Amino acid sequence: MFSSLFFNIRKNYSFKRNNNFFFHKFHQKFTNLSENYEIKSKILQNNVQKPSKKLGRSYDPAIVEQGWYDWWDHKGFFGSTNLDYEDQKNFIMLSPPPNVTGSLHIGHALTFSIQDALSRWYRMSGYNVSWIPGTDHAGIGMQSVIEKKLFNERNITRHDLGRENFVKEVWNWRELHGDKIIKQLRRLGSSLDWNNLFFTMDAPRSKAVTNAFIKLYNDGMIYRDTRLVNWCCALGTVISDIEVDYKSISEQTFLKLPGREEEVEFGVLHRFAYPLADSMSNVKELVVATTRIETILGDTAVAIHPDDLRYKSLHGKYVMHPLLNKRIPIVCDPELVDMEFGTGVVKVTPAHDTNDYACARRNKLPIINIFNKNGTLNDNCGITDLINKDRFDVRKIIIDVLQFLGFYRGKDTKHEMRIAICSRSGDVIEPLLQPQWYLKCKDMAQRALRDVESEKIVIKPNYHTEEWNRWLWNIQDWCISRQLWWGHPIPVYHLSYEGQPTSDGLWFAAASTNEADQLVKEYFKQNNISLQTNYALKQDDDVLDTWFSSALLPLSALHWNGSNEIPINYPTDMVESGFDILFFWISRMTMLCTYFSGKPPFKNILLHAMVRDSKGRKMSKSLGNVIDPIHVIEGVTLKEMQQGLYNSNLPKNEINESVELLEKEFPEGIKACGTDSLRFSLIFYTQQTRQINLDITNVVSSGNFCNKIWNLFKFAHERFDSLNHTISIYKTISDSSLCGFTEHLSLVDKYILSKLANTVICSQNGFQKLELHEVTDILRNFIIGDLCGVYLEFIKPVLYGNQGNIDVKAQKAALKVLEICLDTSLRLLHPFMPFITEV
Numbered sequence: 001m002f003s004s005l006f007f008n009i010r011k012n013y014s015f016k017r018n019n020n021f022f023f024h025k026f027h028q029k030f031t032n033l034s035e036n037y038e039i040k041s042k043i044l045q046n047n048v049q050k051p052s053k054k055l056g057r058s059y060d061p062a063i064v065e066q067g068w069y070d071w072w073d074h075k076g077f078f079g080s081t082n083l084d085y086e087d088q089k090n091f092i093m094l095s096p097p098p099n100v101t102g103s104l105h106i107g108h109a110l111t112f113s114i115q116d117a118l119s120r121w122y123r124m125s126g127y128n129v130s131w132i133p134g135t136d137h138a139g140i141g142m143q144s145v146i147e148k149k150l151f152n153e154r155n156i157t158r159h160d161l162g163r164e165n166f167v168k169e170v171w172n173w174r175e176l177h178g179d180k181i182i183k184q185l186r187r188l189g190s191s192l193d194w195n196n197l198f199f200t201m202d203a204p205r206s207k208a209v210t211n212a213f214i215k216l217y218n219d220g221m222i223y224r225d226t227r228l229v230n231w232c233c234a235l236g237t238v239i240s241d242i243e244v245d246y247k248s249i250s251e252q253t254f255l256k257l258p259g260r261e262e263e264v265e266f267g268v269l270h271r272f273a274y275p276l277a278d279s280m281s282n283v284k285e286l287v288v289a290t291t292r293i294e295t296i297l298g299d300t301a302v303a304i305h306p307d308d309l310r311y312k313s314l315h316g317k318y319v320m321h322p323l324l325n326k327r328i329p330i331v332c333d334p335e336l337v338d339m340e341f342g343t344g345v346v347k348v349t350p351a352h353d354t355n356d357y358a359c360a361r362r363n364k365l366p367i368i369n370i371f372n373k374n375g376t377l378n379d380n381c382g383i384t385d386l387i388n389k390d391r392f393d394v395r396k397i398i399i400d401v402l403q404f405l406g407f408y409r410g411k412d413t414k415h416e417m418r419i420a421i422c423s424r425s426g427d428v429i430e431p432l433l434q435p436q437w438y439l440k441c442k443d444m445a446q447r448a449l450r451d452v453e454s455e456k457i458v459i460k461p462n463y464h465t466e467e468w469n470r471w472l473w474n475i476q477d478w479c480i481s482r483q484l485w486w487g488h489p490i491p492v493y494h495l496s497y498e499g500q501p502t503s504d505g506l507w508f509a510a511a512s513t514n515e516a517d518q519l520v521k522e523y524f525k526q527n528n529i530s531l532q533t534n535y536a537l538k539q540d541d542d543v544l545d546t547w548f549s550s551a552l553l554p555l556s557a558l559h560w561n562g563s564n565e566i567p568i569n570y571p572t573d574m575v576e577s578g579f580d581i582l583f584f585w586i587s588r589m590t591m592l593c594t595y596f597s598g599k600p601p602f603k604n605i606l607l608h609a610m611v612r613d614s615k616g617r618k619m620s621k622s623l624g625n626v627i628d629p630i631h632v633i634e635g636v637t638l639k640e641m642q643q644g645l646y647n648s649n650l651p652k653n654e655i656n657e658s659v660e661l662l663e664k665e666f667p668e669g670i671k672a673c674g675t676d677s678l679r680f681s682l683i684f685y686t687q688q689t690r691q692i693n694l695d696i697t698n699v700v701s702s703g704n705f706c707n708k709i710w711n712l713f714k715f716a717h718e719r720f721d722s723l724n725h726t727i728s729i730y731k732t733i734s735d736s737s738l739c740g741f742t743e744h745l746s747l748v749d750k751y752i753l754s755k756l757a758n759t760v761i762c763s764q765n766g767f768q769k770l771e772l773h774e775v776t777d778i779l780r781n782f783i784i785g786d787l788c789g790v791y792l793e794f795i796k797p798v799l800y801g802n803q804g805n806i807d808v809k810a811q812k813a814a815l816k817v818l819e820i821c822l823d824t825s826l827r828l829l830h831p832f833m834p835f836i837t838e839v
Helices: 002-012 021-029 031-045 068-075 106-124 139-154 163-177 180-187 203-218 293-298 309-314 354-363 391-405 442-453 464-473 513-526 546-551 579-597 629-634 638-646 652-665 675-685 696-722 747-768 772-800 808-829
Strands: 089-094 127-132 222-232 244-249 253-255 264-266 269-275 285-290 301-304 318-320 327-332 345-348 408-412 417-422 430-439 458-460 492-497 507-509 535-539 574-578 604-608 610-612 691-693
Touching (some): 106 127, 106 604, 106 629, 139 163, 180 629, 203 222, 203 579, 285 293, 301 354, 345 354, 464 579, 513 535, 574 579, 696 772
Parallel strands (some): 301 327, 610 691
Antiparallel strands (some): 222 430, 269 285, 269 408, 301 345
């Protein structure tokens, strides 16, 4: 079999210069790569000390990886420099900034492994690469961390400190701990352009955010409105949809909520009656069912379906509120009511339910907000004894009172429902009617849709285009304000002046109080108001949604300050990320940056799947299945993993459960696999396009592959040394590399060179198609199957002497071919395994 294969190779590919399959293709594809290695050679010739590593008996990632990153960084290999290339090409990519609050998780490790492989490949291919790093100020996340820290260490709240001192605490924490993420990124081998490191609340980014907001406001793109929002009572702020988790239950369930000692009941449908206001009616009461009986005090109507014959006589009638001495109307609403469900009657609480709010707008119903921002009842509830009581305590009281008055009609404890929970605090979301700042999105979304349709932006994998289209076609205006103390202050000032009633409408967007003051004077002139009028300006207390500043990063990370002058190196070439933030970050970058620049912020969008555990479950501390990438790299014992839980902010009951689950999931802890193994394994996993079910045993398998590479090079160097073969690593590989050897190449030499040529071409194609998992598969198959499994076994008799007969010329040719295979394999592997390929 092999003889016929070798015959065909020899027949089709003679090793003359003009018909040399391997070297012609290899030289053509890797010219820039080789030139870059020549530059590296010159650097090395300057006697710059680098980590000294010897090929030990076995592969030890801790030893192999030590010292290299510091040396790379010291030599400035990762900075975007103007290398002396003709027709210089640039590759610019923005890294999604991790939150400064925490540690890298396995999803970050996947993201940065993919991006680093791309950056190194482009750099090796002759591009001037700027892979821009940064960290995010994390808004809600950071504020929550500091609030917990203050309470745990000093038993105080942010309100005890006051806003100014609390913000100082946050900055102090950031100065002390903000470089943790940076250290972890370096540990992953990320070849980031550290000269351009940003923080989303540093001075340049803050200026860009402020100026961008002002322009959008002046252009009429930002406005203020009162709508229902996702309100977290524990945090005291509106949160975005992405920060809402949903818990599905099918029966009575008790949940532990922050700030409460007693668990709260959910999954129960309570029924109660509204007596008819008209005593002459045949129908004496309307029975409704609700899971939120505490909101009864905000009811302003009950709704029926207009086609429901049971209630035809009640059109235009009223019911009496069972707890308040007032009538409320019966409205007909076919959009809200399903007459086949339950009694066909629905209570309408416009201020605390999205569907009810829409019903109120259609039927011109009053809207009564009964909750304070901390989840207690306010004066609007109508019952003095309930004011300032917690919403869930009121739930019990309401049931007791309804039972006492004879209006309670029982409950169903087998009710399916989805509970909206704040991902930051664990509290149940309260729909609340609040004035907020909104950004108009319809027109910007249409431009983003056109840019993808015309392929000005290419999304890969392309099936995500459907999701892109679905989101942007149905986009709503974006609520960009947050009721926090930590974040970008919204640069708007409220005006109140003598003789003018308090109004929410007089706002001026300005970068400072002085600028706002000038705008007020202009306003007074235009409206014939005396400049001697006493007035007051107050900046809005709210801050901007973290995603707003993140959406400007393709511009602001390139040092745009919010002016009309667009950076010369804009747009970037690519954004790579998990598909979960396609809408929340990537589409918003596309909309805002295109609005300001007239061009899309990137040419390619590359998306990868979410990382889950080996069973396909979402990683969560409460499940005990969270994998810390540093644990995989350096190894960790079960005891150390459990200790990390004890040191966390998790509730004690969750800690105990998680400790037990960790013992089941990782009974032996996690073996040290090294950075190269983790990176290679994660990128290989990207063939799973929807969901990556990560199994640590596969990372261990990649570690075995590293060990195979190590043993291969150890064997080769032993043969090189014993046979006095001079290796030529760091020199260009071209046709001349085999000068003097081509006549002595055996069939198996030609076979492996042909396989190598194909591997080079397939690797290049894989990177160009952005199918990096294909490249990892190709390289593993070549090194293990072709190089080790076939070629080495065939040439061992040549290298050791076949029964005492030594063919020196064949031996030298085999050594040269082996050297070329090893050198080329290192280059191809380097984007994935940067450490072992340096040794």
